[in-house]
Amino acid sequence: MEFGALLLLTLLGLSFGEPGFVQRDYMNTLEWLRAKVEFINNLEDKLKIFDGWQSDVYALEARLNATVDELTRQKAEVDRLNKENQDMGMRLNATEEEIDKLKQSSAKDAPQIAFSACLSNSGEIYSGPSTDKTLVFKRIFSNTGGYDQSTGVFTAPVNGLYYFTFSTYGYNTHIAGAILMKNGVRQISTFDYTSDDSSDIGSNSAVLQLAAGDKVHMELWDNGRVYDNWNGHTTFSGFLVFPV
Numbered sequence: 001m002e003f004g005a006l007l008l009l010t011l012l013g014l015s016f017g018e019p020g021f022v023q024r025d026y027m028n029t030l031e032w033l034r035a036k037v038e039f040i041n042n043l044e045d046k047l048k049i050f051d052g053w054q055s056d057v058y059a060l061e062a063r064l065n066a067t068v069d070e071l072t073r074q075k076a077e078v079d080r081l082n083k084e085n086q087d088m089g090m091r092l093n094a095t096e097e098e099i100d101k102l103k104q105s106s107a108k109d110a111p112q113i114a115f116s117a118c119l120s121n122s123g124e125i126y127s128g129p130s131t132d133k134t135l136v137f138k139r140i141f142s143n144t145g146g147y148d149q150s151t152g153v154f155t156a157p158v159n160g161l162y163y164f165t166f167s168t169y170g171y172n173t174h175i176a177g178a179i180l181m182k183n184g185v186r187q188i189s190t191f192d193y194t195s196d197d198s199s200d201i202g203s204n205s206a207v208l209q210l211a212a213g214d215k216v217h218m219e220l221w222d223n224g225r226v227y228d229n230w231n232g233h234t235t236f237s238g239f240l241v242f243p244v
């Protein structure tokens with residue numbers, strides 16, 4: 001380009017009649033052209049820089065896109081975890097509600113029935129033999145319902161399985177022991193016949209199925225005797241295991 005322009009100007013210069021004028025004009029134009037060429041070269045350099053910038057921008061955009069993709073993926077993951085968390089929270093709430101219900105229903109539906117007593121409530125007593133062989137346990141350790149301390153009879157408040165346990169203590173002068181009766185019928189007992197040793201103990205227990213209203217009490221053998229004092233040798237206890 002530079003060479004072509006010089007050639008053109010040379011030809012133009014030769015066509016002018018006055019050499020002094022032509023020479024001056026030629027020099028100015030040459031300067032001008034040189035400046036233009038330099039300008040264009042500069043432009044080309046700048047364009048190269050600009051191209052470089054453009055590819056930098058492209059690379060940046062690619063990285064930005066990758067970051068956006070990653071963020072989108074992570075947001076989806078966070079959303080999924082949030083959803084999972086919420087689901088688990090709901091399941092946990094449901095479980096807690098269920099447990100509360102169970103707690104309430106077992107507390108409400110299962111009556112709390114238990115009693116425990118021993119024979120003596122004041123000093124030393126013998127009991128029996130007598131015509132009424134029912135043992136009335138008067139010293140009450142606990143009684144949340146069912147046991148009547150004036151008659152010695154436990155009346156089942158609800159249908160259920162009940163655990164009963166008792167122990168008897170007596171001297172060798174009489175049959176020592178007692179019988180656990182359900183609705184007047186013998187169930188289990190302790191028994192020790194008159195013997196040479198001075199005193200005897202025995203204990204027994206059973207789980208009985210009772211209907212509401214069934215009666216359970218302890219009774220002496222014929223000619224039997226049991227003994228108690230503040231040491232609580234002769235006892236009778238029972239409680240509801242579970243309703244049925």
Ligand SMILES: *[C@@H]1O[C@H](CO)[C@@H](O)[C@H](O)[C@H]1NC(C)=O
Nearest residue numbers: 058059060061062063064065
């Ligand atoms: C960046 O993402 C936009 C929108 O999806 C797309 O048009 C552009 O071509 C992407 N750029 C690059 C460098 O991948």
Ligand SMILES: *[C@@H]1O[C@H](CO)[C@@H](O)[C@H](O)[C@H]1NC(C)=O
Nearest residue numbers: 085086087088089090091093
């Ligand atoms: C679970 O129960 C709590 C307290 O009642 C409540 O704040 C929460 O929003 C519940 N969560 C769900 C997932 O239902």
